[in-house]
Amino acid sequence: MRAVSDFDLRLFTVFRTVVDCGGLSASQSILDMSLSNISTHLANLEKRVGFKVCRRGRSGFGLTPGGTELYSSITELFESIDEFRSKTWLTKKRIGRELSLGIVDGLISEHQFKLQRAIHKLGLIDDDILIRIDVLSPDKLKSSLANGDVDFIVGPTSIASESVVIKEAFHERMTLFCSAQHALADKKTQKDKIFNQDDKFGFVSRGYLRESLQPAFIPNFETAAIVHSMEAAAMLILSGKYIGYLPDHYAKTWEDLNEMVRIMPDVTSHVVPFGLMYRRDHKLPLPAKLLLEYLKPSIAPTENSQPAGGLIAAI
Structure with a gap:
């Protein structure tokens, strides 16, 4: 085989x-290619290297x-190649790259997750990194990640698709x-x-959550307000007219001030898994890689991570 070209890298x-996906069909969504196109690429590869690289057909891959x-x-x-790029970046006086991430609102009071500390460590390496943080609802986080508007997101893992790498935090x-x-x-x-049954209570519904999160076993709840942020929900609850869900860590300030009260927590509480998520086909810039590295202490010991074979696809 002659010198490696961009075509060969593709x-x-x-x-x-x-x-990595275990076959042509399974790789379609990640590569965003048709089966015939993938098969053509494999055939071209076999011509370039001069031997058959895989068996594909009815018998399987x-x-x-x-x-x-x-x-x-x-x-x-x-x-x-990845190591070379990382070393090249690190030898520069300035990293000079933008870091874009999306997070759910209210994360600042979640003490299990040390985003602020990780950002501080990143700033010690280079204080000229442009950081953009978008605080978005879960549905907006999902679309921003899919559209490539952010490098990675922090939010409920339920919004992730098969094309996303998940690291539970x-x-x-x-x-x-x-x-x-x-x-x-x-x-x-x-x-x-x-x-x-004679009492009715106004319930604050967050527009991006499924209504199934409203306790179905309590018949006298009525959706009386729809919000799209944690702060708006808290304001309505504090008004004294509505009830609604909040993360325990977010409501703690008002609990400590005796301004908020939990309603039957043994029955109404539920747990939501959160994680760091990034697109499998997105080549993370070095600042994003470094921030993910610094966030490792916040990541759960057991990760719901998919094989990251497609992360190199942007080369």
């Missing part, structure tokens, strides 16, 4: 992604001995709250009042 990327060795060599090549407990002036504030009478 063929290597397609081949590696197909192998499998690597030939030559294909196995080629896959190992391609992996080493891409790792070398923490679990956030959500509880139903009311204000200290609300009719349900007296914990001794909460149960009687909440199941009293």
Whole structure:
């Protein structure tokens, strides 16, 4: 084989992604290519290297001995390229790149997740990195990631698609709250009042959450307000007219001031898994890689991460 060209790197990327996904069909969504197009790329690769790299067809997908060795060599090549790029970046006086991330609102009071500390460490390396943080609702986070507007996001893992790498970070407990002036504030009478068919309670619904999160077993809740941020929900709850869900860490300030009260937490609380997510096909800029590295202490020991074979696809 002659000198490696950009065309060869593209063929290597397609081949590696197909192998990581376990076949042509499984790699379609990641590569955003048709089966015939992927097959053509593999055929062109075999012409370039001069031997058959895989078996594909009705019998299923499998690597030939030559294909196995080629896959190992391609992996080493891409790792070398990635290491070279990282070293080149680090030797510059300035990193000089933009870091874009999206987060859900209210994250600042989540002490399990040390985003502020990680950003501080990043600033110690280079204080000229342009950081853009967008505080968005989960549905907007999902679309921003899909459109490539952000490098990675921090939010509920339920919004992730198959094309996203997930690193679970923490679990956030959500509880139903009311204000200290609300009719349900007296914990001794909460149960009687909440199941009293004659009473109706205005419920704050967050527009981006499925209505199934509203306790279905409590018939006298009525959606009386729709919000798209944690702060708006808290303001309505504090008004004394509405009840609604808030993360325990976010509501703690008002709990400590005796301005908010939990409503039957043993029954109404639920846990939401949160994580760091980035597109499998997105080549993360060095500042994003560094920030992810600094966030490792916040990442749960067991990660719900998919194989990251497609991360090199942007070469």
